[in-house]
Amino acid sequence: MTKLQKEVTTGTDSKEDLLLTLKPASKGSGISVSISGKGAVQFSEEIEATVRQVLEEMGVTDASVEIVDYWAFDFTIRARTKAAVLHATGRDEVVT
């Protein structure tokens, strides 16, 4: 199990990117994902599925994720989620 130590935001508000805020959550509370932004209406299910998959692969079981989407591609969603986890767990260097 991967424990998040702090709240972190990754990404930008540029086109084809997203802003992703990852927050620690109490043990056993599971994963909650909220999505807003331009691409949210059409692709929120796909975005949420991608985020949940990356979190699962990285062993995160409890977290709150807030996303503002600017039509990000799948690879960007995966990368931003991964970078957020690595930073929030202190497993890699500073990230913005």
Place this chain on the structure above:
Amino acid sequence: MVYTLRRSRIYVPGNNPRMLSTCDLFGADAVTLDIEDAVAPEQKLSARWLIAEALRDQPFGNSEVTVRINALSTPWGHRDLEAVIPTGRVEVIYLPKAESARDVQELDRVLTDLEEEHGLESGQTKIIPLVESARGILFAHDIATASHRIVALSFGGEDYTRDVGGEKTDTEEELAWPRSALVAAAKAAGVQALDTVYSNVDDLDGLYRQAVKMRQLGFDGKAAVHPNQVEVIHRAFSPSPEEIDYALQVMQAIEEAEAGGSGVIALGRKMIDKPVVARAERTLMIAALSGLIARDKLPERIREVL
């Protein structure tokens, strides 16, 4: 003789998702996904993973896929490799600020370990050292021969100028010597020589003139920082119709001399010696790979190696 076209390579900042998703549209011979100079220290992690994830499923067209990592002496270089190499998609690693054979050998060792660990073919990842300091230029031949993975040396003009305390001018005369030294070192090692960027993206005529000069100096290609520069660079590094025609005449003269059992080869009143033949072969190779001449128009000895 197998020749890989590396007329142009375009830098793509690793922290820019939009550019990473359009690499296949640039038409460059190579794309260089950049985690080094184009990315601020606090964005290295994000850029590294954007590139790694883009490598997994984004299209790159016919472009050679290359990544410019951070130097291995920085806190980021090893992590860059650990993120991108497992994708199996990286054809070339650009090693910045290469100053010695040891720099290249260290990268070679790390690549060998990662390729083995991730089930990749040993040696499949090639290396292009970026030579961009006075020390790097002085040891350029050592660098070029430090690993069997090396396919080219690339020159970095901005960093070189800063390193020697010089001043970059419009004519770039101050870079004439290091450029020539790099070309000589690369060619003596049997690898390609690639030139630095032309940073004024609005001056396409100036880019063309400079790129032609670099081709005449012996460079095989030049870096681009904007998609608009790619076509101009291709034009500058492609043989003209007259050059292609002359190369065909040279090859025909050789074939006729061989058929006639003659040891002396002439084209009109000009003797054809070995360097002329080599240049003609190279011209036709580049012309063929650039789509400037149909395959069936090529001499058989060129067709065989394409």
